[in-house]
Amino acid sequence: MRLEPALLSEMVMAMGDTGQYIQAPLPMASVAMTEGMQEAVLRLARALNVAIECSAMGNARIRDVVFEALKGEQGPALRALVLGHGNYSRIVQVLSKLHTHFADDFSVEQLAAQAHMSPSTFHQHFKQITRSSPAQYLKRLRLIKAQQLLLQDNYNVNQAAAAVGYRSVPQFSRDYKRYFGEPPLQHRRQEQALRA
Structure with a gap:
């Protein structure tokens, strides 16, 4: 919906x-x-x-x-x-940008500028609203998008990593395993076996 x-x-x-x-x-x-x-x-x-x-x-x-x-x-x-009340609305605008351009690299300074806040104020409000730092939020978002690509769109691990902005496939695999509990290739194979 x-x-x-x-x-x-x-x-x-x-x-x-x-x-x-x-x-x-x-x-x-x-x-x-x-x-x-x-x-x-x-x-x-x-x-x-x-x-x-x-x-x-x-x-x-x-x-x-x-x-x-x-x-x-x-x-x-x-x-x-x-x-459009205050800080909440400005952070939501930044979140919208992250969800649209999740494969791009952003610095906290760039995101803070978009929200018209200092980096420290931005970081504080971002963490208060999302319960994570901007870097953690973006990493989690990329991993969730990568999981969708692997399981629904049949991307291979290299393609999924590149599509969500990872430059290193080994780093992507480590982060994926840490977040989902198993390596991306194993996760994809299990999902394919369930569909067969």
């Missing part, structure tokens, strides 16, 4: 001032589903399995999920994103 910024903005405006976003948003994190969110997700999943229901009610079901998300623990973070 792709979350349309226009829909999110419309929902935030429709809900009005809840007072939640006055406090600094919590760092991005997984949160337990509320009962309301579980029900909304189930309704959406059911709609996706029935063509006529998907056609007639799909958009309403997505709005239902967004509404529950805005009411939940991460609601203030979503509001801050839409309303």
Whole structure:
């Protein structure tokens, strides 16, 4: 499900001032589903399995999920994103750039400049929001993208490493094993064996 910024903005405006976003948003994190969110997700999943229901009610079901998300623990973070509140919004813009250009090399100074912050302030706010340093975040993002290339797009290890910005295949393999618990080639072979 792709979350349309226009829909999110419309929902935030429709809900009005809840007072939640006055406090600094919590760092991005997984949160337990509320009962309301579980029900909304189930309704959406059911709609996706029935063509006529998907056609007639799909958009309403997505709005239902967004509404529950805005009411939940991460609601203030979503509001801050839409309303462009301070540091959170600036860090999210940097994250968006990292997700689009994950194979490129970035220095903390370049990212801080994009966020209009000093490097130390940027690093502090980045870590507060993502719970990792910019370098750790980018490494994790590259490894997750590489896993997708290896398992879904049938890239070989060298191709996947290069596609996500690694210049050294041995370093890529070490990082991959550390993050996923097994070397990339072994992981790919196991996945292929499961499909056969």
